Amino acid sequence: VTTRDHGDPGDAPSTPPPLQPPAGSARPSAAEQARTIAASTNAATLATLTVTGDPWASFVAYGLLGGKPVLCVSNLAEHGRNLAGDPRASLSIVAASSDSDPLASSRITLAGLAFQPSDTERDAARVAYANAVPAAGIFLDFSDFTLWVLGVQRVRWVGGYGRMDSATGEQYAAATPDPIAPAAAGAIVHLNADHPDALAAMARAFGGYPDTDVAVCTGIDRHGLDLRVHTPRGIAYARVGFQERLESADQLRAATVKLTHAAVANPPVA
Amino acid sequence: VTTRDHGDPGDAPSTPPPLQPPAGSARPSAAEQARTIAASTNAATLATLTVTGDPWASFVAYGLLGGKPVLCVSNLAEHGRNLAGDPRASLSIVAASSDSDPLASSRITLAGLAFQPSDTERDAARVAYANAVPAAGIFLDFSDFTLWVLGVQRVRWVGGYGRMDSATGEQYAAATPDPIAPAAAGAIVHLNADHPDALAAMARAFGGYPDTDVAVCTGIDRHGLDLRVHTPRGIAYARVGFQERLESADQLRAATVKLTHAAVANPPVA
Numbered sequence: 315v316t317t318r319d320h321g322d323p324g325d326a327p328s329t330p331p332p333l334q335p336p337a338g339s340a341r342p343s344a345a346e347q348a349r350t351i352a353a354s355t356n357a358a359t360l361a362t363l364t365v366t367g368d369p370w371a372s373f374v375a376y377g378l379l380g381g382k383p384v385l386c387v388s389n390l391a392e393h394g395r396n397l398a399g400d401p402r403a404s405l406s407i408v409a410a411s412s413d414s415d416p417l418a419s420s421r422i423t424l425a426g427l428a429f430q431p432s433d434t435e436r437d438a439a440r441v442a443y444a445n446a447v448p449a450a451g452i453f454l455d456f457s458d459f460t461l462w463v464l465g466v467q468r469v470r471w472v473g474g475y476g477r478m479d480s481a482t483g484e485q486y487a488a489a490t491p492d493p494i495a496p497a498a499a500g501a502i503v504h505l506n507a508d509h510p511d512a513l514a515a516m517a518r519a520f521g522g523y524p525d526t527d528v529a530v531c532t533g534i535d536r537h538g539l540d541l542r543v544h545t546p547r548g549i550a551y552a553r554v555g556f557q558e559r560l561e562s563a564d565q566l567r568a569a570t571v572k573l574t575h576a577a578v579a580n581p582p583v584a
Numbered sequence: 585v586t587t588r589d590h591g592d593p594g595d596a597p598s599t600p601p602p603l604q605p606p607a608g609s610a611r612p613s614a615a616e617q618a619r620t621i622a623a624s625t626n627a628a629t630l631a632t633l634t635v636t637g638d639p640w641a642s643f644v645a646y647g648l649l650g651g652k653p654v655l656c657v658s659n660l661a662e663h664g665r666n667l668a669g670d671p672r673a674s675l676s677i678v679a680a681s682s683d684s685d686p687l688a689s690s691r692i693t694l695a696g697l698a699f700q701p702s703d704t705e706r707d708a709a710r711v712a713y714a715n716a717v718p719a720a721g722i723f724l725d726f727s728d729f730t731l732w733v734l735g736v737q738r739v740r741w742v743g744g745y746g747r748m749d750s751a752t753g754e755q756y757a758a759a760t761p762d763p764i765a766p767a768a769a770g771a772i773v774h775l776n777a778d779h780p781d782a783l784a785a786m787a788r789a790f791g792g793y794p795d796t797d798v799a800v801c802t803g804i805d806r807h808g809l810d811l812r813v814h815t816p817r818g819i820a821y822a823r824v825g826f827q828e829r830l831e832s833a834d835q836l837r838a839a840t841v842k843l844t845h846a847a848v849a850n851p852p853v854a
Contacts (some may be wrong), residue, residue, distance in 0.1 A: 325683075336632075356686060357678075357686035359629030359631075359641050359676045359678075361629075361632075361639035361640060361641035362631075362639055363639050365673075367633075367637060368633075368672045368674070368695065369631035369632055369633050369639045369640070369672060369673060369674055370631060370639070370674050370695065371629050371631035371641060371674045371675055371676035371693055372676055372691075372693055372740075373676050373678050373686075373689070373742070374693040400827045401764065402637075402638045402639055404638070404639055404640050404641045405641055405642035406629045406642055406643050408627075408643050409726065413716065414718070415717075415719040416627035416643075416645045416717075417645050417717070417719055418624060418719070419643070421642075421643040423640065423642055423662075424643055425638065425640065435681050440723075447684065447685075447686075447687070448684070449685040449687055449688070470642075470662065472643070475722070483587070492634065502663065507850060568762075580754035
């Protein structure tokens with residue numbers, strides 16, 4: 315999954331390979347990751363074109379209509395004038411992260427064409443923006459503010475170091491945000507604080523690292539857990555999958571318990 | 585200072601005007617605000633142009649060489665290819681904020697031309713990036729990563745609702761980051777928790793609001809304090825200036841005490 319093949323001058327960190335093939339390594343698709351990140355916040359950076367075709371980066375708040383970002387910007391502001399002059403736009407959204415290294419964060423770029431919605435789509439876009447941006451009541455109906463929807467044609471996802479992929483607009487539209495995402499941060503804290511033995515057992519049985527001493531959960535999604543695995547051979551990154559894709563956050567606890575029981579019942583053959 | 589003249593449909597909040605002319609309402613210039621925001625973090629969003637001239641927004645880490653952003657991006661990444669193809673670029677930087685409303689945050693756009701520094705400038709840029717981005721050691725010398733410096737030609741600052749201004753590249757280069765900024769958040773908490781009477785006295789004597797009941801500090805910079813003032817006429821926003829511009833954070837406490845004494849000694853004539 316992870317590649318660090320960047321013309322390595324020789325001193326890049328190396329990770330010990332798995333000793334057994336990992337089981338159940340399903341992950342969210344790039345489109346699913348992108349929908350999840352887009353649904354996780356209401357602030358982003360917009361790139362538009364100035365009248366001379368220069369790229370202009372500006373901070374915006376947004377709501378979501380399906381997966382399509384909804385903006386409400388002043389026609390007097392530079393990005394508002396830019397969109398009126400050329401509808402090409404892209405939006406960079408960064409997922410909240412507790413890591414002090416900004417480059418470890420997950421982020422996406424959604425690129426396409428902005429348009430002014432009409433009729434029922436305008437009504438829905440207005441509601442989507444107002445729901446996502448609590449302060450919108452101050453300016454949503456000011457006559458110089460315009461609602462824009464970004465029709466997404468191309469998606470780029472970067473999931474931290476060495477994890478990245480692209481998706482089409484169609485794949486993005488068809489994907490759904492991970493229903494586990496709002497519960498993930500709390501679950502990670504709980505698992506690391508109270509269930510280190512369970513995490514180590516999962517890494518040994520299913521993660522490909524039977525020599526795991528300690529495993530730390532670094533991510534959870536509807537398909538499984540990301541683990542940082544400490545072994546006598548060094549630190550590696552492993553994946554353990556749930557037995558089936560979760561459809562709601564209230565399935566998370568039972569699925570994790572089930573995975574733990576399966577791991578304890580199936581210790582690796584050393 | 586604040587204008588909300590945005591084709592107001594009639595229900596926008598209004599603020600009571602000052603009853604006396606405010607004293608000492610000096611504020612940081614847009615260029616100074618921009619230098620301060622740029623110095624406050626190491627993560628931003630870059631806008632570049634794709635091969636077809638489309639705007640591409642992407643998350644980046646950065647360091648600062650003087651006020652010029654330094655980037656280190658992979659030539660394999662879309663933004664790296666974009667910069668190599670067209671040096672026009674802009675960078676949006678958002679100051680950290682404790683406000684739940686993203687649009688209340690301060691942010692800037694720095695626009696100009698990116699270039700690859702050479703000789704001693706390259707060495708300095710490399711150090712600036714490595715100092716700002718602790719993880720840079722992983723990739724800074726990978727052969728497919730390139731250092732870029734953004735030559736800033738144009739600056740736009742937005743300081744939350746209704747506060748905005750522009751600066752030239754020359755003004756930006758000549759300005760300095762506010763030395764008070766790293767101490768501001770702590771000072772604001774302290775003043776609001778322990779010295780509400782001092783803040784109210786300042787607002788009454790110097791802020792133009794002799795009818796202040798309660799004043800809450802919402803910002804501090806080298807030139808003075810921003811106050812949210814609660815009066816029988818409604819809520820307003822006031823500014824009180826220090827008697828001289830501060831040159832270091834360790835002057836902050838004495839300057840605030842001096843301002844408080846002056847306010848108490850000069851109560852407003854009702």
